[in-house]
Amino acid sequence: MLTExxxxxxxxVKHLQEQITQELLRxxxxxxxxxxxxxxxxxxxxxxxxGITRAFEGAIIENAGVNTSLVFGKIxxxxxxQLPGQxxxxxxxxxxxxxxxxxxxxxxTHANFRMIQHGDKYWFGGGADLTPFYPHEEDFVHFHQTxxxxxxxxxxxxxxxxxxxxxxxxxxxxxxxxxxxxxIGGTFFDHYNSGNLENDFxxxxxxxxAFIPSYFPIAAKRWNExxxxxxxxxxxxxxxxxxxxxxxxxxxxxxxxKTNGRIDSILISLPARxxxxxxxxxxEAAHLKxxxxxxxxxxx
Amino acid sequence: MLTExxxxxxxxVKHLQEQITQELLRxxxxxxxxxxxxxxxxxxxxxxxxGITRAFEGAIIENAGVNTSLVFGKIxxxxxxQLPGQxxxxxxxxxxxxxxxxxxxxxxTHANFRMIQHGDKYWFGGGADLTPFYPHEEDFVHFHQTxxxxxxxxxxxxxxxxxxxxxxxxxxxxxxxxxxxxxIGGTFFDHYNSGNLENDFxxxxxxxxAFIPSYFPIAAKRWNExxxxxxxxxxxxxxxxxxxxxxxxxxxxxxxxKTNGRIDSILISLPARxxxxxxxxxxEAAHLKxxxxxxxxxxx
Numbered sequence: 001m002l003t004e005x006x007x008x009x010x011x012x013v014k015h016l017q018e019q020i021t022q023e024l025l026r027x028x029x030x031x032x033x034x035x036x037x038x039x040x041x042x043x044x045x046x047x048x049x050x051g052i053t054r055a056f057e058g059a060i061i062e063n064a065g066v067n068t069s070l071v072f073g074k075i076x077x078x079x080x081x082q083l084p085g086q087x088x089x090x091x092x093x094x095x096x097x098x099x100x101x102x103x104x105x106x107x108x109t110h111a112n113f114r115m116i117q118h119g120d121k122y123w124f125g126g127g128a129d130l131t132p133f134y135p136h137e138e139d140f141v142h143f144h145q146t147x148x149x150x151x152x153x154x155x156x157x158x159x160x161x162x163x164x165x166x167x168x169x170x171x172x173x174x175x176x177x178x179x180x181x182x183x184i185g186g187t188f189f190d191h192y193n194s195g196n197l198e199n200d201f202x203x204x205x206x207x208x209x210a211f212i213p214s215y216f217p218i219a220a221k222r223w224n225e226x227x228x229x230x231x232x233x234x235x236x237x238x239x240x241x242x243x244x245x246x247x248x249x250x251x252x253x254x255x256x257x258k259t260n261g262r263i264d265s266i267l268i269s270l271p272a273r274x275x276x277x278x279x280x281x282x283x284e285a286a287h288l289k290x291x292x293x294x295x296x297x298x299x300x
Numbered sequence: 301m302l303t304e305x306x307x308x309x310x311x312x313v314k315h316l317q318e319q320i321t322q323e324l325l326r327x328x329x330x331x332x333x334x335x336x337x338x339x340x341x342x343x344x345x346x347x348x349x350x351g352i353t354r355a356f357e358g359a360i361i362e363n364a365g366v367n368t369s370l371v372f373g374k375i376x377x378x379x380x381x382q383l384p385g386q387x388x389x390x391x392x393x394x395x396x397x398x399x400x401x402x403x404x405x406x407x408x409t410h411a412n413f414r415m416i417q418h419g420d421k422y423w424f425g426g427g428a429d430l431t432p433f434y435p436h437e438e439d440f441v442h443f444h445q446t447x448x449x450x451x452x453x454x455x456x457x458x459x460x461x462x463x464x465x466x467x468x469x470x471x472x473x474x475x476x477x478x479x480x481x482x483x484i485g486g487t488f489f490d491h492y493n494s495g496n497l498e499n500d501f502x503x504x505x506x507x508x509x510a511f512i513p514s515y516f517p518i519a520a521k522r523w524n525e526x527x528x529x530x531x532x533x534x535x536x537x538x539x540x541x542x543x544x545x546x547x548x549x550x551x552x553x554x555x556x557x558k559t560n561g562r563i564d565s566i567l568i569s570l571p572a573r574x575x576x577x578x579x580x581x582x583x584e585a586a587h588l589k590x591x592x593x594x595x596x597x598x599x600x
Contacts, residue, residue: 034578055578065578172557240570247547248557257472257548270540270576277572278334278355278363279564 002122005201006091009115010070012205013095016113017052017068020097023216024056024064027223031058038262042073043088049073053265057272060223062102065268068095071259079258084191085121090259092116094126095208096252098269099215104235105225107132107139108183108242109215110269112252113208122197124204125190127160128211129168131183131242133235134227135289139218140184144299147187150210154203157187157300164188165296170245181294182245186214190251234287239274246270302422305501306391309415310370312505313395316413317352317368320397323516324356324364327523331358338562342373343388349373353565357572360523362402365568368395371559379558384491385421390559392416394426395508396552398569399515404535405525407432407439407483408542409515410569412552413508422497424504425490427460428511429468431483431542433535434527435589439518440484444599447487450510454503457487457600464488465596470545481594482545486514490551534587539574546570 025031034055042048051069070093080088094114101108111128130143144161151157164185173180187207194200246253246269256266282288325331334355342348351369370393380388394414401408413426430443444461451457464485473480487507494500546553546569556566582588 036579057578063576063578172563236573243543243576244547244567247544263472264579267544267576268578272577273536273573273575275573276363276543276567276570278357278365278568279336 002117002197005197006093006115006117009201009205010068010093012208013068013093013113014052016095016208016211017054017066017097019212020066021054023212024061024066024099027216027219028056028058028060031056031061036265038265040071040260040262042071043076043260044074046073048260051262051265053262053268055268060102062100063268063272064097064099065265066095066097067265067268069093069261069265071261075259080118083118083121084123085118087119090116090118092259096269099219100239100271101219101223103223103225103227104133104231105136105227106219106222107143107215108239108271111208111211113204115204121193123191123193124200125192126204126208127164127186127188128214129164129183129186129188130215131238132293133238133287133290134231135286135293136218136222139222140293140299142218143184143186143214146214147207147210148300150207151187154207156189156203156207160187160189161185162296163190168245169249170241171249173241173244178295180241181296182242184293184299185296230282230284230287233275234282234284234290236273236275237277237280237282238290239271240276243270243274302417302497305497306393306415306417309501309505310368310393312508313368313393313413314352316395316508316511317354317366317397319512320366321354323512324361324366324399327516327519328356328358328360331356331361336565338565340371340560340562342371343376343560344374346373348560351562351565353562353568355568360402362400363568363572364397364399365565366395366397367565367568369393369561369565371561375559380418383418383421384423385418387419390416390418392559396569399519400539400571401519401523403523403525403527404433404531405436405527406519406522407443407515408539408571411508411511413504415504421493423491423493424500425492426504426508427464427486427488428514429464429483429486429488430515431538432593433538433587433590434531435586435593436518436522439522440593440599442518443484443486443514446514447507447510448600450507451487454507456489456503456507460487460489461485462596463490468545469549470541471549473541473544478595480541481596482542484593484599485596530582530584530587533575534582534584534590536573536575537577537580537582538590539571540576543570543574 039050049071056064096112113126339350356364396412411428
């Protein structure tokens with residue numbers, strides 16, 4: 001039975017990949033897409049699955065990646081020891097995506113959904129978070145409300161919202177002892193297994209459908225909004241913080257690096273351009289306000 | 301006796317910080333310097349030393365950091381267990397510097413020299429490496445030859461050159477199974493203690509004097525050289541790889557984060573601007589040639 005759900009989950013994420021691709025192309029009709037179908041070897045050097053990477057570059061979407069993968073086979077025993085379950089055989093399928101729009105009035109976003117089996121254990125994980133650079137508070141409310149709506153049948157929004165706030169945090173960047181988030185949160189869960197496979201499968205596949213309505217209406221509303229050089233400078237600086245999170249803390253990146261993933265597909269999450277500035281301090285009110293939003297806050 | 305050498309080492313790195321500051325200001329007279337004198341608490345919340353951070357921003361030197369620090373006190377027992385020596389008291393003094401010139405014909409460089417004591421053990425470490433973006437091979441030869449000359453009395457160049465090649469490598473970025481270096485190497489050593497404190501002190505302080513003559517003549521020769529948009533694009537892309545190294549692999553960054561270091565001083569190593577491009581491929585011959593140089597090679 002598990003085998004059937006694994007196969008259905010893989011189909012689900014490929015379908016979602018195609019839907020999100022279509023949304024991106026609708027938003028940015030001149031967007032250039034590069035599709036790479038890749039394969040990998042497992043830790044023993046045997047064929048271990050692969051994936052479909054779609055990389056995007058354009059005028060409205062500066063860069064984006066919408067990837068799916070299905071990997072299996074032996075993993076490094078040292079990594080195996082850190083996972084629930086026995087043995088050194090892993091199976092994992094998922095979708096992972098990141099969108100870095102050019103206009104700083106449009107938020108960056110990320111989502112992923114995955115199913116993992118390690119020996120006798122399996123679990124689901126994933127979520128989505130929003131990284132805005134301009135205080136369009138109504139957009140943040142829309143994002144969170146949409147996720148809340150899709151989570152409602154499963155009564156999982158509160159918990160997933162808190163997990164997201166805790167997780168997408170630059171633990172090395174603190175202000176008055178409180179660590180700064182990379183954005184304004186969203187929903188996240190990991191190692192999810194209630195014991196009822198059918199229910200868990202429903203939960204993950206249903207809430208993953210929140211991504212398109214949570215994000216694309218914001219992008220459609222904002223992509224053509226006028227912005228200033230100061231807006232862009234702030235965006236590039238916050239993208240720098242995004243890079244810090246992804247390379248220092250992100251479990252997905254680490255998972256990819258430890259399971260001999262395809263480097264270009266893993267690091268597609270990094271923004272096309274970014275800035276790092278010693279003791280960066282924004283000057284404008286809008287950006288100073290944004291700095292107060294990168295901490296846990298109730299948006300619904 | 302160790303106490304006296306510790307004090308002399310700290311004086312030495314502060315003197316070097318001042319000399320390198322003067323060289324930077326000579327090269328870029330309009331360079332803006334921000335000096336921050338900071339203090340830290342140790343793992344037990346007690347005063348644990350601090351440092352002098354000098355951050356630079358300018359037209360010729362896009363960004364640079366020349367930092368010294370002297371830290372001491374209790375450290376996290378989990379981190380302590382990973383170090384040679386007993387107990388949870390650490391003492392460390394050092395200089396760490398990074399220079400990111402704006403002109404892509406001028407290489408980026410980094411150097412650090414440190415003395416560390418952990419319980420009953422002490423050791424030295426450090427080195428310097430060059431990250432060029434244009435195939436001015438004579439510059440690479442000059443850099444390596446200068447370090448070789450300063451290393452000669454101690455017969456340490458060959459070993460330190462190899463350690464550098466092994467260390468400043470993006471292990472996650474391989475071409476035909478060989479990992480790519482972040483630049484063209486230099487010299488590096490760690491956990492150095494021959495048993496003769498006077499000799500070791502001489503070695504470290506003497507070779508550290510190689511930095512100025514190894515780098516500044518190259519910068520003086522190249523800062524005004526004409527360059528193309530493609531040169532800059534390649535530079536920004538390679539700076540992206542630099543960021544990957546510093547956040548994924550650099551032990552100095554990790555050491556700073558694990559010892560409650562000052563975040564802005566640690567991450568001053570990151571370039572002011574950089575790019576990340578999916579499956580980046582340079583088009584011009586000069587840059588394609590550079591790609592062949594980011595592997596161990598004899599430059600003297």
